[in-house]
Amino acid sequence: MSSALDATDVLVVGAGVAGLACARDLAAAGLSVRVVEAGDAVGGRMRSDRIEGFVVDRGFQVFNTAYPQVRRRFNLKELRLRPFTPGFLVHTPTGRLNFSDPTRRPRTLPDLLSGRLAGPRDLAALALLSARDMLLPPSRLKKRPDTTARTAFADAGISEEFVERFFRPFVSGVFLEDELETSARVFHLVWRSMLRGTICLPTDGIGAVPRAMAAGLPEGAVRLETPVARLTDHGVLTTAGAEISARAVVVATNPGPASALLPEVALPDYRTVTTYYHVAPRSPLGEPTLLVDTRRRFLNTCVLSDVVPSYAPPGQALVATSVLGRDGQPRERELRAALAEAYGTGTDGWDLLTVRTIEDALPVMAPPHPLTRTTRVAPGRYVCGDHRATGSVQGALASGARAAREVLHDLRR
Secondary structure, three states, X not given: OOEEEEEEEEEEEOOOHHHHHHHHHHHXXXXXXXXXXXXXXXXXXXXXXXXXXXEEEOOOOOEEOOOHHHHHHOOHHHHOEEEOOOEEEEEEOOEEEEEEOOXXXXXXXXXXXXXXXXXXXXXXXXXXXXXXXXXXXXXXXXXXXXXXXXHHHHHOOOOHHHHHHHHHHHHHHHHOOOOOOXXXXXXXXXXXXXXXXXXXXXXXXXXXXXXXXXXXXXXXXXXXXXXXXXXXXXXXXXXXXXXXXXXXXXXXXXXXXXXXXXXXXXXXXXXXXXXXXXXXXXXXXXXOOEEEEOOOOOOEEEEHHHHXXXXXXXXXXXXXXXXXXXXXXXXXXXXXXXXXXXXXXOOOOOEEEEEEEEEEEEEOOOOOOOXXXXXXXXXXXXXXXXXXXXXXXHHHHHHHHHHHHHHHHHHOO
C-alpha cells in the first residue's frame, strides 16, 4: 500500500547546492516546489559536523567569492567569511617557498625579484597567462581549443621545472588529480576566479552555505530523511512507499543515486579524496595559508583554526590534510612523517580526530570537457549537478539555475 503526499509543480530530489539553487529559482518564479533529501540535513557533500568541539567539514572545502553564482545568491556578510592568505606555501626538498600575489601582498615582492621562486622567463609567462585569464571575458576563455592543463602550461611558455614546483602541486589539490590531465578550459576559468576572488571559509563551517540557501525557500519546502526509491509516471515513489506527484522532477543527487533514478544518463567518473583531521596542541604554522608538497605525498594541508579560530576549542589547533584516494592502514602513519617534515615540527603528539573519505568528490574533467549541458533527460525529467558543468560550486549552482530555466520554459509552453 502506498500513501500519497501533496502534489507540487516541481519536485527536486537532493538538497545539495545544485538542487537548492534550482528550487530557489523555481519558487521565485511562482511555482510550487518541494525538495526531498535522503540525509538528515541539507548540503549533500557541503556538510559540516561538530566532533568534540571541533568543526569538521566533510572533506577539505573552500568558498570562492568571485564565482558569479555566489555573488548573485549570497549575502556574504551573513556567512561571516574568514579568508585564506592570497597564495600558498610549497614544501620543497630545499625548503619552503611562498607563492603569493604581490598585488595583494606587496611584502612578498622581494621573494619574486630574488629569483627564489622562479626565473624571469617563467615569471613573465605566469604573469601573461594570469593577466589573460583575469581580464578576458569568460566567453572568450570558453571558446579556446580544449587541451589538458599540462599542454596549456607548455603553450604558455612555462618551463617543466616551474610546472613541477608550482602548478602541479597546487593544481593537484584543486582538481584532485596529479597528472595535469584536467581540461585547460576548466583550469583557465577556475584560475580566473582565484585571481579575481578571495578563498574563504564561513565561520560556522562550509555547511553554512547550503543552510543559507535552504532558509530562503518557503517553509516546509524541504523534506529531510526522505529517500526516493524510483521515478514514476506522475512523480516519485519514496522508499517509505509514499507517492509524490509533480509536473516535473529534477534529480540533483550524488552520482550513485542519480544513476539509479536515471540510468539513461551517462555520468562521468569521479575522483576520490581522503581528508585527515589532526588535533595539535598549538598551530604548527600560525597563518591561514595552504601548504602543498612538491613530492606529492599529500594534496594540501592547512591549519583550519588559523583560518577560522572557532573551528577548534581554545588552546588547540585543527589541521586538515587531504590525499588522493582512500584511507589505508599505514597511510596515516606515513602522512604524519610527511607533515612533520613539511611543518618543521614533531607530530607524534597529534591526535587523529577523524578521517573523511569522499568517494565522489569531483568529476573527472578531461578534455574536451563541455562547460554547459542541457539538464533535460525526458519530458518532465531533468538532472543537474556539478557533473554537468565545471565541477565547482559555481558549476553546481549554474547547473541548478539552468535546470530551473529549462523547467520553466517547458512547463509554460
